[in-house]
Amino acid sequence: MGILVTMGILYPSSVCSAETFQALENFEARKDDVVLVSYPKCGINWLILIVNDLIATTLKTKHENTELPFIECGDPERYQRMKQFPSPRIVATHLHYDLLPKSIFKNKAKVLLLFRNPKDTAASFFHFHNNAPSIPSYNSWEEFISLFMNGQVAWGSYFDHAVVWNKHIDDENVLVLTYEQLKEDLVAGVKQIAEFFGFTATAEQIQAIANRTAFQAVRDKSQETHGAVGPLIFRKGVVGDWKNTFDEAQSQKVDAKFKECLEGTKLGAKLKYDVYCKT
Numbered sequence: 001m002g003i004l005v006t007m008g009i010l011y012p013s014s015v016c017s018a019e020t021f022q023a024l025e026n027f028e029a030r031k032d033d034v035v036l037v038s039y040p041k042c043g044i045n046w047l048i049l050i051v052n053d054l055i056a057t058t059l060k061t062k063h064e065n066t067e068l069p070f071i072e073c074g075d076p077e078r079y080q081r082m083k084q085f086p087s088p089r090i091v092a093t094h095l096h097y098d099l100l101p102k103s104i105f106k107n108k109a110k111v112l113l114l115f116r117n118p119k120d121t122a123a124s125f126f127h128f129h130n131n132a133p134s135i136p137s138y139n140s141w142e143e144f145i146s147l148f149m150n151g152q153v154a155w156g157s158y159f160d161h162a163v164v165w166n167k168h169i170d171d172e173n174v175l176v177l178t179y180e181q182l183k184e185d186l187v188a189g190v191k192q193i194a195e196f197f198g199f200t201a202t203a204e205q206i207q208a209i210a211n212r213t214a215f216q217a218v219r220d221k222s223q224e225t226h227g228a229v230g231p232l233i234f235r236k237g238v239v240g241d242w243k244n245t246f247d248e249a250q251s252q253k254v255d256a257k258f259k260e261c262l263e264g265t266k267l268g269a270k271l272k273y274d275v276y277c278k279t
Protein backbone atom coordinates (compact mmCIF):
# COMPACT_ATOMS: atom_id res chain seq x y z
CA MET A 1 0.00 0.00 0.00
CA GLY A 2 1.63 3.25 -1.06
CA ILE A 3 1.77 6.19 -3.38
CA LEU A 4 2.98 6.44 -6.97
CA VAL A 5 4.02 9.89 -8.16
CA THR A 6 3.91 10.50 -11.90
CA MET A 7 4.42 13.96 -13.42
CA GLY A 8 3.90 15.52 -10.00
CA ILE A 9 0.52 13.82 -9.45
CA LEU A 10 -0.14 11.21 -6.76
CA TYR A 11 -1.88 7.89 -7.44
CA PRO A 12 -2.51 4.89 -5.17
CA SER A 13 0.06 2.23 -6.01
CA SER A 14 -2.45 -0.50 -5.07
CA VAL A 15 -4.13 0.13 -8.44
CA CYS A 16 -1.72 2.27 -10.52
CA SER A 17 1.78 1.57 -11.83
CA ALA A 18 4.39 3.30 -13.98
CA GLU A 19 4.23 0.37 -16.47
CA THR A 20 0.49 0.77 -16.92
CA PHE A 21 0.81 4.53 -17.40
CA GLN A 22 3.39 3.90 -20.09
CA ALA A 23 1.25 1.29 -21.84
CA LEU A 24 -1.73 3.66 -21.70
CA GLU A 25 0.03 5.94 -24.18
CA ASN A 26 -0.70 3.35 -26.87
CA PHE A 27 -4.33 2.86 -25.94
CA GLU A 28 -6.45 3.20 -29.05
CA ALA A 29 -9.89 4.64 -28.35
CA ARG A 30 -12.78 3.82 -30.68
CA LYS A 31 -15.23 6.36 -32.01
CA ASP A 32 -18.06 4.46 -30.31
CA ASP A 33 -16.34 4.14 -26.92
CA VAL A 34 -18.40 5.60 -24.09
CA VAL A 35 -15.85 7.74 -22.30
CA LEU A 36 -16.73 8.71 -18.73
CA VAL A 37 -14.45 11.17 -16.95
CA SER A 38 -14.55 12.54 -13.44
CA TYR A 39 -12.37 13.71 -10.63
CA PRO A 40 -12.49 11.10 -7.79
CA LYS A 41 -15.66 10.93 -5.72
CA CYS A 42 -17.78 12.94 -8.17
CA GLY A 43 -19.98 9.89 -8.80
CA ILE A 44 -18.40 8.04 -11.71
CA ASN A 45 -19.45 4.61 -10.40
CA TRP A 46 -23.03 5.85 -10.57
CA LEU A 47 -22.51 6.90 -14.20
CA ILE A 48 -20.98 3.52 -15.02
CA LEU A 49 -24.05 1.74 -13.63
CA ILE A 50 -26.37 4.03 -15.60
CA VAL A 51 -24.48 3.47 -18.86
CA ASN A 52 -24.20 -0.29 -18.29
CA ASP A 53 -27.94 -0.43 -17.77
CA LEU A 54 -28.57 1.70 -20.88
CA ILE A 55 -26.41 -0.68 -22.92
CA ALA A 56 -28.09 -3.79 -21.49
CA THR A 57 -31.58 -2.31 -21.92
CA THR A 58 -31.30 -0.79 -25.37
CA LEU A 59 -28.75 -3.03 -27.08
CA LYS A 60 -29.75 -6.20 -25.22
CA THR A 61 -26.11 -7.02 -24.64
CA LYS A 62 -24.36 -7.54 -21.37
CA HIS A 63 -20.60 -7.33 -21.29
CA GLU A 64 -19.22 -9.67 -18.72
CA ASN A 65 -15.75 -8.42 -17.97
CA THR A 66 -13.78 -8.39 -14.79
CA GLU A 67 -11.48 -5.48 -15.67
CA LEU A 68 -11.40 -2.45 -13.39
CA PRO A 69 -13.38 0.13 -15.35
CA PHE A 70 -10.69 2.82 -14.90
CA ILE A 71 -8.27 2.75 -17.80
CA GLU A 72 -5.33 4.05 -15.75
CA CYS A 73 -5.69 1.18 -13.25
CA GLY A 74 -4.69 -2.46 -13.50
CA ASP A 75 -1.97 -4.26 -15.39
CA PRO A 76 -0.25 -3.01 -18.57
CA GLU A 77 -1.66 -5.88 -20.68
CA ARG A 78 -5.21 -4.68 -20.16
CA TYR A 79 -5.14 -2.56 -23.33
CA GLN A 80 -4.37 -5.66 -25.38
CA ARG A 81 -7.37 -7.41 -23.81
CA MET A 82 -9.56 -4.37 -24.37
CA LYS A 83 -8.98 -4.70 -28.12
CA GLN A 84 -11.16 -7.83 -27.99
CA PHE A 85 -14.07 -6.15 -26.20
CA PRO A 86 -17.19 -5.61 -28.28
CA SER A 87 -18.46 -2.07 -28.81
CA PRO A 88 -19.61 0.00 -27.11
CA ARG A 89 -16.84 -0.20 -24.54
CA ILE A 90 -17.06 1.81 -21.35
CA VAL A 91 -13.84 3.75 -20.86
CA ALA A 92 -13.84 5.35 -17.40
CA THR A 93 -11.12 7.52 -15.93
CA HIS A 94 -10.22 9.99 -13.19
CA LEU A 95 -7.29 11.33 -15.21
CA HIS A 96 -6.70 15.05 -15.68
CA TYR A 97 -7.77 16.33 -19.11
CA ASP A 98 -4.16 16.79 -20.25
CA LEU A 99 -3.36 13.15 -19.45
CA LEU A 100 -6.27 11.55 -21.30
CA PRO A 101 -5.15 9.28 -24.16
CA LYS A 102 -4.96 11.44 -27.29
CA SER A 103 -6.77 8.82 -29.36
CA ILE A 104 -10.01 9.73 -27.53
CA PHE A 105 -9.97 13.10 -29.27
CA LYS A 106 -8.35 11.96 -32.50
CA ASN A 107 -10.99 9.27 -33.00
CA LYS A 108 -13.82 11.58 -31.87
CA ALA A 109 -15.16 9.41 -29.05
CA LYS A 110 -17.92 11.05 -27.02
CA VAL A 111 -16.82 12.17 -23.58
CA LEU A 112 -19.16 12.64 -20.63
CA LEU A 113 -17.66 14.60 -17.77
CA LEU A 114 -19.24 14.42 -14.33
CA PHE A 115 -18.42 17.08 -11.75
CA ARG A 116 -19.56 17.59 -8.17
CA ASN A 117 -19.34 20.49 -5.76
CA PRO A 118 -15.85 20.61 -4.21
CA LYS A 119 -16.96 20.41 -0.58
CA ASP A 120 -18.95 17.18 -0.91
CA THR A 121 -16.23 15.79 -3.17
CA ALA A 122 -13.58 16.43 -0.50
CA ALA A 123 -15.72 14.98 2.30
CA SER A 124 -16.49 11.85 0.27
CA PHE A 125 -12.81 11.48 -0.66
CA PHE A 126 -11.71 11.69 2.98
CA HIS A 127 -14.24 9.09 4.16
CA PHE A 128 -13.23 6.74 1.35
CA HIS A 129 -9.54 7.01 2.17
CA ASN A 130 -10.15 6.38 5.84
CA ASN A 131 -12.61 3.52 5.35
CA ALA A 132 -11.09 1.57 2.44
CA PRO A 133 -8.32 -0.81 3.52
CA SER A 134 -6.39 -0.83 0.21
CA ILE A 135 -5.50 2.89 0.14
CA PRO A 136 -3.65 5.07 2.63
CA SER A 137 -5.56 6.66 5.54
CA TYR A 138 -5.10 10.22 6.82
CA ASN A 139 -4.48 11.11 10.46
CA SER A 140 -7.30 13.61 10.50
CA TRP A 141 -9.79 15.55 8.38
CA GLU A 142 -7.68 18.67 9.01
CA GLU A 143 -4.70 16.98 7.41
CA PHE A 144 -6.72 15.73 4.46
CA ILE A 145 -8.47 19.01 3.63
CA SER A 146 -5.23 20.93 3.72
CA LEU A 147 -3.64 18.45 1.25
CA PHE A 148 -6.81 18.48 -0.89
CA MET A 149 -6.61 22.27 -1.18
CA ASN A 150 -2.99 21.96 -2.33
CA GLY A 151 -3.75 19.20 -4.82
CA GLN A 152 -1.58 16.72 -2.91
CA VAL A 153 -4.14 13.94 -3.02
CA ALA A 154 -4.72 11.04 -5.40
CA TRP A 155 -5.31 12.15 -9.01
CA GLY A 156 -4.20 15.70 -8.18
CA SER A 157 -6.02 18.96 -7.66
CA TYR A 158 -9.80 19.16 -7.98
CA PHE A 159 -9.37 22.80 -8.99
CA ASP A 160 -6.80 22.04 -11.71
CA HIS A 161 -9.19 19.47 -13.19
CA ALA A 162 -12.06 21.97 -13.10
CA VAL A 163 -10.10 24.89 -14.57
CA VAL A 164 -8.90 22.92 -17.57
CA TRP A 165 -12.27 21.29 -18.20
CA ASN A 166 -13.94 24.69 -18.13
CA LYS A 167 -11.94 25.53 -21.27
CA HIS A 168 -13.36 22.45 -23.02
CA ILE A 169 -16.93 22.60 -21.82
CA ASP A 170 -18.28 23.52 -25.28
CA ASP A 171 -16.03 21.18 -27.27
CA GLU A 172 -17.59 18.92 -29.84
CA ASN A 173 -18.43 15.46 -28.43
CA VAL A 174 -18.31 16.68 -24.82
CA LEU A 175 -21.21 16.70 -22.36
CA VAL A 176 -20.80 18.02 -18.83
CA LEU A 177 -23.21 16.95 -16.09
CA THR A 178 -23.11 17.46 -12.36
CA TYR A 179 -23.75 15.05 -9.52
CA GLU A 180 -26.23 17.53 -8.08
CA GLN A 181 -28.13 17.65 -11.37
CA LEU A 182 -28.50 13.85 -11.30
CA LYS A 183 -29.67 14.04 -7.70
CA GLU A 184 -32.22 16.74 -8.58
CA ASP A 185 -33.75 14.85 -11.51
CA LEU A 186 -32.33 11.42 -12.28
CA VAL A 187 -34.90 10.66 -14.99
CA ALA A 188 -33.88 13.80 -16.90
CA GLY A 189 -30.20 12.91 -16.37
CA VAL A 190 -30.57 9.35 -17.68
CA LYS A 191 -32.46 10.71 -20.71
CA GLN A 192 -29.71 13.23 -21.45
CA ILE A 193 -27.04 10.54 -21.15
CA ALA A 194 -28.98 8.22 -23.46
CA GLU A 195 -29.45 10.93 -26.08
CA PHE A 196 -25.83 12.05 -25.93
CA PHE A 197 -24.47 8.55 -26.55
CA GLY A 198 -27.22 7.67 -29.02
CA PHE A 199 -28.98 4.94 -27.01
CA THR A 200 -32.62 4.82 -28.05
CA ALA A 201 -34.68 4.21 -24.94
CA THR A 202 -38.40 4.60 -24.30
CA ALA A 203 -39.69 6.82 -21.50
CA GLU A 204 -40.56 3.68 -19.54
CA GLN A 205 -37.07 2.27 -19.96
CA ILE A 206 -35.53 5.57 -18.83
CA GLN A 207 -37.76 5.59 -15.77
CA ALA A 208 -36.86 1.98 -14.95
CA ILE A 209 -33.13 2.72 -15.26
CA ALA A 210 -33.53 5.76 -12.97
CA ASN A 211 -35.29 3.53 -10.42
CA ARG A 212 -32.59 0.87 -10.64
CA THR A 213 -29.76 3.41 -10.26
CA ALA A 214 -31.21 5.54 -7.45
CA PHE A 215 -28.92 5.55 -4.42
CA GLN A 216 -30.63 3.01 -2.16
CA ALA A 217 -31.04 0.54 -5.02
CA VAL A 218 -27.36 0.67 -5.99
CA ARG A 219 -26.18 0.62 -2.39
CA ASP A 220 -28.29 -2.45 -1.65
CA LYS A 221 -26.62 -4.28 -4.55
CA SER A 222 -23.15 -2.83 -4.02
CA GLN A 223 -21.52 -5.96 -2.57
CA GLU A 224 -22.79 -7.93 -5.53
CA THR A 225 -21.64 -5.35 -8.10
CA HIS A 226 -18.42 -4.10 -6.47
CA GLY A 227 -17.45 -6.66 -3.81
CA ALA A 228 -16.35 -5.69 -0.31
CA VAL A 229 -15.50 -2.11 -1.35
CA GLY A 230 -19.07 -1.59 -2.65
CA PRO A 231 -20.64 -0.14 0.50
CA LEU A 232 -17.60 2.14 0.89
CA ILE A 233 -17.99 3.57 -2.62
CA PHE A 234 -21.78 3.86 -2.35
CA ARG A 235 -21.49 5.47 1.09
CA LYS A 236 -24.17 8.09 1.71
CA GLY A 237 -25.21 9.52 -1.64
CA VAL A 238 -26.45 12.93 -0.54
CA VAL A 239 -25.79 16.57 -1.33
CA GLY A 240 -24.58 18.72 1.57
CA ASP A 241 -22.90 16.06 3.71
CA TRP A 242 -19.85 18.37 3.76
CA LYS A 243 -21.56 20.33 6.56
CA ASN A 244 -20.82 17.42 8.91
CA THR A 245 -17.09 17.64 8.25
CA PHE A 246 -16.04 21.22 7.46
CA ASP A 247 -15.49 23.96 10.00
CA GLU A 248 -16.12 27.59 9.09
CA ALA A 249 -12.49 28.42 8.31
CA GLN A 250 -12.09 25.36 6.04
CA SER A 251 -15.33 26.21 4.29
CA GLN A 252 -14.20 29.77 3.65
CA LYS A 253 -10.91 28.55 2.19
CA VAL A 254 -12.82 26.51 -0.39
CA ASP A 255 -15.07 29.53 -1.10
CA ALA A 256 -12.00 31.67 -1.79
CA LYS A 257 -10.38 29.01 -3.99
CA PHE A 258 -13.60 28.51 -5.94
CA LYS A 259 -13.86 32.27 -6.44
CA GLU A 260 -10.29 32.45 -7.70
CA CYS A 261 -10.58 29.47 -10.05
CA LEU A 262 -14.17 29.18 -11.22
CA GLU A 263 -16.34 32.19 -10.39
CA GLY A 264 -17.90 33.65 -13.53
CA THR A 265 -17.04 30.57 -15.63
CA LYS A 266 -19.46 28.22 -17.37
CA LEU A 267 -18.42 25.24 -15.25
CA GLY A 268 -18.66 27.43 -12.13
CA ALA A 269 -22.27 28.30 -13.06
CA LYS A 270 -23.13 24.64 -13.69
CA LEU A 271 -21.87 23.72 -10.23
CA LYS A 272 -24.39 26.14 -8.62
CA TYR A 273 -21.90 26.88 -5.88
CA ASP A 274 -24.11 29.30 -3.95
CA VAL A 275 -26.89 26.71 -3.75
CA TYR A 276 -24.81 23.71 -2.74
CA CYS A 277 -21.74 25.11 -1.00
CA LYS A 278 -22.99 27.98 1.14
CA THR A 279 -24.52 27.56 4.59
Ligand SMILES: Nc1ncnc2c1ncn2[C@@H]1O[C@H](COP(=O)(O)OS(=O)(=O)O)[C@@H](OP(=O)(O)O)[C@H]1O
Pocket residue numbers: 038039040041042043044045046120123124125127128213214215216218233234235236237238241
Ligand atom coordinates in the same frame (compact mmCIF):
# COMPACT_ATOMS: atom_id res chain seq x y z
N1 LIG B 1 -26.94 6.39 -7.19
C1 LIG B 1 -26.26 7.30 -6.50
N2 LIG B 1 -26.89 8.38 -5.98
C2 LIG B 1 -26.21 9.29 -5.27
N3 LIG B 1 -24.89 9.22 -5.01
C3 LIG B 1 -24.21 8.18 -5.51
C4 LIG B 1 -24.85 7.18 -6.27
N4 LIG B 1 -23.92 6.27 -6.63
C5 LIG B 1 -22.76 6.69 -6.10
N5 LIG B 1 -22.92 7.83 -5.42
C6 LIG B 1 -21.93 8.57 -4.64
O1 LIG B 1 -20.80 8.93 -5.43
C7 LIG B 1 -19.64 9.00 -4.58
C8 LIG B 1 -18.56 8.07 -5.11
O2 LIG B 1 -18.01 8.68 -6.25
P1 LIG B 1 -17.15 7.87 -7.33
O3 LIG B 1 -17.94 6.76 -7.85
O4 LIG B 1 -16.65 8.88 -8.31
O5 LIG B 1 -15.95 7.30 -6.43
S1 LIG B 1 -14.50 6.82 -6.89
O6 LIG B 1 -13.64 8.02 -6.92
O7 LIG B 1 -14.57 6.19 -8.19
O8 LIG B 1 -14.08 5.90 -5.82
C9 LIG B 1 -20.12 8.57 -3.19
O9 LIG B 1 -20.46 9.76 -2.48
P2 LIG B 1 -20.55 9.83 -0.88
O10 LIG B 1 -21.72 9.00 -0.47
O11 LIG B 1 -20.79 11.29 -0.59
O12 LIG B 1 -19.26 9.35 -0.33
C10 LIG B 1 -21.32 7.73 -3.55
O13 LIG B 1 -22.23 7.49 -2.50
